Amino acid sequence: MKKVIQRVRDFKLGTTLMLVLLVGIWSIPTIGLLVTAFRTKDSAASSGWWEAIFAPLEQEWSLAAFETVLTRDDMFGSFVNTLVVAVPATVLPIMIAAFAAYAFTFIEFRGREIYFAVVVALMVVPLQAALVPVVRGLRAIKEATGISLIGSFPGAWLMHAAFALPLAIYILRNYMMTLPMALIEAARIDGASWYQIFWKLVMPMSVPALASFAIFQFLWVWNDYLIAFIFVDSKPVMTYRLLRLLGQYGDGWQDVAAGSFISLIVPLVVFFALQRFFVRGLTAGSVK
Template sequence: MTKTSAPKKRPTLTIILGLVAVLWMVPAIGLFVTSFRSTTDAQTTGWWSALLKPFTSAWTFDNYVNAFNGAGAGTGQSLGGEFLNSLAVAIPATVLPIMFAAFAAYAFTFLEFRGKELYFAVIVGLLVVPVQIALIPVLQTYKAITQATGIQITGTYPAAWIVHSAFALPLCIFILRNYMSTLPNALIEAARVDGASHFQIFWRLVMPMSIPALASFAIFQFLWVWNDFLVAYIFLGNGSPVLQQGLLGLLGQYNQGWNLVAAGAFIVLLVPLVVFLSLQRFFVRGLTAGSVK
């Protein structure tokens, strides 16, 4: 019986990685410290001066209260209202692509039809298409629909949902298809022998077993939409501003509200942090499944 040797300790590598981690955290630490400083202190001294003299520096929680209540925001709406707008955009834009992509991934994995591999290759190729190059064509399409039907799409939540969902579908299909291909085929065949339809197999077997992959994509998509500024600004405008637009408004007319922006940034961080911590146990498992045959 051979004994496995313990991994060698590399103190130099540990020190280097520790320094890199500290350097990576410096901006976040500075932002956190600034969020508790007054406007005057934030404008006249560096954030590190508060750490050098922690007991003589003035600390305040008012920045968080003012940021959430909309004090200093140039959007005409409290950050609390923009918080709800962000949820109204992010949740449907995460659920919708999962719903459609799950059906497509099931078809690519368990159904046989002509051109299946070609269609899947085309979908994977769409991963390299950035959303920015499609903004003008999408706006023109929305305008044409409005002119033809009289239904106003731009400036509404569905306008942002459609864009986010459409560009999320290729990645979602790719992740789910790779994961579903690792599911035990014997279990699927046994369900078919017992008379289960594809719809029953999909909902009662495949979807419950695909939760790690679903959670992995949900984290990616939710964080992407939650942090998005461009799509929300173009398709929603100032009528339903999201948090990213609210952060910009917190700067004020003369860009003096950096302490409010710092506090607002940590308010914005709360929901993504909760989402990631809730689903992190599925994250790595969902991404790595299907990578090794």
């Protein structure tokens, strides 16, 4: 018995060490960014950030980078632009994917498996490969109808939503497959419509999957440069501004570091806000 306890303890120690090591390795770039953000242009250019950590007193520290970020250009405007891109580009695919996954899981219709296979197969299409056809298509729509989706937010929303959908549908359907069919049957007996079952049963029970996908999608859109650059060029987003901060000769990277840290705040807030929804066992106790 003692041996077993000892072994469990060893295992825990090993796990902890491993985790600390991994967290340490993964944190290195972020630490580098943080240190650099507080350095002056000259010291950032003359020595590495790790040298600054080991000899902190011989360094020049300053908040100049943060000052630059907050005062130069229209950083706040870009911040708002990024939000305007990111929020609908997160909500839209989740809404559509939830409806689709619900149908794929619970409603019997002809060709269901084939449609699902096609949707999943679409995951392999790289976004970059589709850019030119999509832009041409949107331009054709503009010429035909006068509705402009390029150079505006809706274009970016559509693009982000469309390319998020296959994965979102896949994840949500796989999750919904695990929901207790017995409960849904009981609800139908009590007179619930498909629509009510979706909103009152399936959505509340799918919150963990919805939240995790929301985090992924929001992070991806928030950090995206390519789609924002192509579709919303008139309203520069954060990533665009960050690139500008680097300067023509790449000598502004302490500014980029500071800007990145400011940009990091929102994803962090989103992560911690949604993390509490990863509640396991929400459905525990409904069916034996």
